[in-house]
Amino acid sequence: MKNRRGSIVVMYMLILSTLITGAVASVAVLSNSQTQGGSVGYDRDQAFYAAEAGVQRAIWNLKYNASASTWLAALPITETWPNGNAKYKITTSNVNWPTNPVNFQCIGTSQDGTVTSQASVTIADSSSTNSGFCPGFSMSGSDGFAGTLNIAGTFETTGNFSAAGKVTLITVSGQPAASLEIEGTCTCSSVLKVPGNLYSSGKITVSGSATVGGNVQSGGQITHSGTLNVTGTTTQNSDPLPGTSKFTTPAVDTSGLIAGNYGTVQTISGGAPSSLNLDFSQNPVIEINGNLTISGANISITPPASGTGTLIINGALNLSGTLGTSASPAALNIVTTGNITQSGTQYVTGALCCGGVLTCSGTYNVNGCTVVQKGIAGSGTMNLNYVSPPSYVNYAAAGAGVGATTTNVVTASNFMGPMY
Numbered sequence: 001m002k003n004r005r006g007s008i009v010v011m012y013m014l015i016l017s018t019l020i021t022g023a024v025a026s027v028a029v030l031s032n033s034q035t036q037g038g039s040v041g042y043d044r045d046q047a048f049y050a051a052e053a054g055v056q057r058a059i060w061n062l063k064y065n066a067s068a069s070t071w072l073a074a075l076p077i078t079e080t081w082p083n084g085n086a087k088y089k090i091t092t093s094n095v096n097w098p099t100n101p102v103n104f105q106c107i108g109t110s111q112d113g114t115v116t117s118q119a120s121v122t123i124a125d126s127s128s129t130n131s132g133f134c135p136g137f138s139m140s141g142s143d144g145f146a147g148t149l150n151i152a153g154t155f156e157t158t159g160n161f162s163a164a165g166k167v168t169l170i171t172v173s174g175q176p177a178a179s180l181e182i183e184g185t186c187t188c189s190s191v192l193k194v195p196g197n198l199y200s201s202g203k204i205t206v207s208g209s210a211t212v213g214g215n216v217q218s219g220g221q222i223t224h225s226g227t228l229n230v231t232g233t234t235t236q237n238s239d240p241l242p243g244t245s246k247f248t249t250p251a252v253d254t255s256g257l258i259a260g261n262y263g264t265v266q267t268i269s270g271g272a273p274s275s276l277n278l279d280f281s282q283n284p285v286i287e288i289n290g291n292l293t294i295s296g297a298n299i300s301i302t303p304p305a306s307g308t309g310t311l312i313i314n315g316a317l318n319l320s321g322t323l324g325t326s327a328s329p330a331a332l333n334i335v336t337t338g339n340i341t342q343s344g345t346q347y348v349t350g351a352l353c354c355g356g357v358l359t360c361s362g363t364y365n366v367n368g369c370t371v372v373q374k375g376i377a378g379s380g381t382m383n384l385n386y387v388s389p390p391s392y393v394n395y396a397a398a399g400a401g402v403g404a405t406t407t408n409v410v411t412a413s414n415f416m417g418p419m420y
Contacts, residue, residue: 043110046086047117050108054079054088055119058104072102085111136172136386141375142184145382147360152385153178154196159375160184161200163192163208171195172386177213183241185220197232199240270315274298278332280309288313296321296344303331308350310335316356320344329367342380352384 057079061071076091088108108117136153143157146164153172161182167190169178177196180186185202192210203220206228215232216222219239266283270290278286279302292313298321303309308331316338324330324347332350334340339356342364349367358372360380370384 043112043115044117046110047108047115050086050088050110051106051117051119052108054090054106054108055104055121057088058090058092058106058121062102136178137370137372137384139372139375141357141373143376145360145376145378147379148381149376150381150383151178154181155179156181158183160202161186163188163190163210165379166191168193169195179214181241186218188226201239201241204236270313272318275300278302278309278311280304283309285310285312288315291315291318291338293318294320294323296323296346299323299330301330301332308333310350313337316340319346320362322346324348326365329365333368339374342378 062068065071072092076089078087078089080087086109088106091105091107092102104121106119106121108119109115136151137155139155139157140159141157142159143161144164145162148165149167150170151168152170155169155178161180161184163186169180171178178194179196180192180194180198182200182202184200186198186200186204188204188206188208188210190208192206192208194211195213197214198204198210198212198216200217201219204216204218204222204224206222206224207226209227210224211229213231215234216228216230217235217238217240219241220237222228222234222236265285265287266279267287267289270288270292272293272295276294276299278299280286281302281304284304286309288311292315294317296319301309310333313334313336315336317334317336317340319340320343322345326347329347329349332348333353334348334350335353335355337355340354340358342358342360343362345363345365347365347367351368352366352370352372354372355374357374358376358378360376360378360382363381363383365383365385367385369386376382
């Protein structure tokens, strides 16, 4: 018995030593995993902000560089971004400045070269009729919407415009008065309120009530059996958007987004799932192959570490039920190649890019740029708010002389902000 005294203590010490060793190993593995995750996030941020630095560099050269033509001729160029030694490459397909707008593509690369990001911007001479600020709503096709449409920012459409419902434009703080720019005809049979200018390449017909705080200019006749109140001047039979000065609604560049160097893209099948978990913490872009039905209550969103995740639907989207709230909107960029049919009530913070017709019969609230390719329809309520444009939107000329300002900045590759 005396020889076995203390053996239980030795056994306990051996067990305790084993437990401590295992705990230390687990902490080491967890620490290494967190370090790797933090490194990936840092590399992504480096690449994103390097691309944005390239955009800023391009704008600065066209606005302030006395030898802007020489600088353009030297493109493409690659420069080092001071923060972390990341790099950005600036390319362009058109150097006929200032006669024509110039489109820049800027690709940022992290310091270790493992992550890239891209941004694009189109810059026009500030003396151009169409130069200005990023529009709140850009649309191709004709407007067949008969509901209530509230837009914070300028509304541009390449088709005919019909205010069969109540249409109200709201000026965004820090931007010029919100304007309505139409490449087709303008018909107002209900209520239209425009704090800025009303430009139409075709005729303007008002049988309801239209109030314009700026100027009205039409490529055809202006007739009104209803009420037309104009604060500024009225000019008819003079196209305000002639020839190449007309704007171009950005295309829905789904293939560019999928291959946009934003990291790994998760692909899942479409349909009408009983529940849909969009986890952007690991995949900044999630692609749906086929049509998708979202009832609102069956969707959960795990946001990325920073920015807003992007849902790309190679097909149509049927969105009903509820999604988000006014106090806590769903952080989600939505891009479709087909139509969007909306009912119920949704609150979304992020960009909306519809490759087909957007039909709204419920209440749709979007805080972000909105682009629709083939027109809008329905009789619901749409509140489209673009209240926080990128820092590089407002670059009007300073003082006298020719300056540079951005236009058509709502391209699918840059209006969504950080993709991760």
